Each structure stands twice: as C-alpha cells, then as structure tokens.
C-alpha cells in the first residue's frame with residue numbers, strides 16, 4: 001500500500017547504496033511518530049543530490065540508518081526570489097516562513113524596521129520551520145533563513161540587478177507595479193510589519209532605482225497575508241508557476 005511519502009531532509013551525501021545516519025529527532029519522527037520499521041521506505045533529500053528513496057536499515061530510539069536505493073526526483077532549484085519580511089508575532093512569523101517555502105523562495109531575510117513588532121528572531125528556529133515546510137511540500141531544497149538585518153544596511157548593500165518589489169500599502173499610482181521587470185530575473189519582495197513602514201523608510205524606498213512599489217489591492221492585509229499574496233502574484237508572473 002502506498003501511503004503518503006515520508007520525506008526527511010538530511011545534511012549528508014546521497015547516492016546509490018549510500019548509508020545515511022539519522023539523528024535523534026529524525027529517528028523519533030520516523031520510528032515513533034510515523035511508525036516506520038526495518039525495510040520501510042523513506043524519501044531523503046539534502047538540497048544537492050535530488051530526492052532519494054531509501055530503506056530503513058537500522059531503527060533505534062535515538063538513531064537510525066537508511067540506505068539509498070534510487071533517485072526519485074532530480075535536484076531542482078527554487079525561483080531566484082528572496083522574501084524580506086519584518087518579524088511579527090511569533091506564530092505569525094512562523095506562518096510566513098512556512099508559507100514562503102511552500103510558495104517557492106530561495107531565501108528568507110528578516111528585516112528590522114522602525115515599527116517591527118518583535119526585536120528577537122531565532123534564525124535557527126525559523127530555519128527548522130523552513131526544513132519542515134520543505135519536507136512537507138516536496139521541494140528538493142531548503143531556503144536559507146538569514147539573520148535579522150536592519151533594512152537600512154540591506155538597502156545600502158543591495159545587489160542592483162535584483163529588483164525589489166516593495167509591497168506598499170500606500171501605493172495608489174496607476175497600475176499595480178508588477179508589470180515592471182523581466183520574467184525569470186533575480187527578484188525580492190519586501191513586506192512590512194503590522195505597523196507598516198515609517199515615513200523615512202517609505203521615502204528611502206521610493207527613491208531607490210531598484211525598488212518597484214506594488215499594491216496588493218484596496219484593503220490593508222496583515223503582514224502574513226500580504227506575504228502569501230505577493231508571492232502568488234510574483235510566482236504567476238515571473239516564477240515557476242508559469
């Protein structure tokens with residue numbers, strides 16, 4: 001009986017006959033939660049070698065081994081899109097990370113802004129959410145979650161060839177901004193905090209040549225809704241949904 005695929009991200013080489021060590025968290029998930037046993041199949045991916053079907057060869061309480069049998073999915077690449085977001089409350093930030101991975105991004109960059117809700121962001125916790133989301137959604141990569149960075153510094157060091165789509169709740173010009181920029185090119189989306197951007201942040205963004213202000217419709221969306229909506233709009237125009 002073919003159940004749902006059980007996928008696990010491992011940071012080890014994958015290849016024909018390769019034995020892969022499973023750590024305590026992975027052993028707990030596979031053998032206690034999912035109730036896999038010796039000889040059962042699990043799909044492994046590491047972000048480099050595609051997805052492999054592997055067979056459980058050792059199923060301990062704290063560790064295990066799976067042996068790669070065959071590649072099931074070749075290595076893919078995410079669209080060259082970064083999501084910049086300003087941390088909101090913890091659960092909502094977790095939601096943004098999870099949804100961004102499902103929607104398809106290469107990188108997540110938390111940005112510190114004037115009105116952000118939360119000073120603290122545990123990048124390694126968010127990275128773990130990204131891994132879980134990648135396991136669940138079938139991606140063969142895990143987007144990197146960067147450390148929190150001040151918006152100013154990020155803009156000062158911005159790679160000029162990467163268009164930055166700024167979700168601007170005050171955007172009222174003609175059109176919606178999204179037409180700007182070629183398909184497939186490097187891009188990023190910037191979503192503000194619950195409190196929105198400050199006047200000086202808005203002025204700075206509006207003046208930058210690599211920034212395009214975009215609207216997400218006539219209502220004010222919560223930051224996490226805005227992130228998902230903006231990712232969908234970008235994906236249908238420029239990304240791997242086309």
Ligand code: SAH
Pocket residue numbers: 166167168169170171190191192193194195196197214215216217218219220221222223226
């Ligand atoms: N408190 C702010 C709203 C912040 S909403 C205010 O009342 O103006 C959080 C973020 O979501 C915004 O900074 C923006 O990046 C994005 N956003 C929400 N609604 C949007 C819209 N209609 N168009 C573009 N961006 C939007």
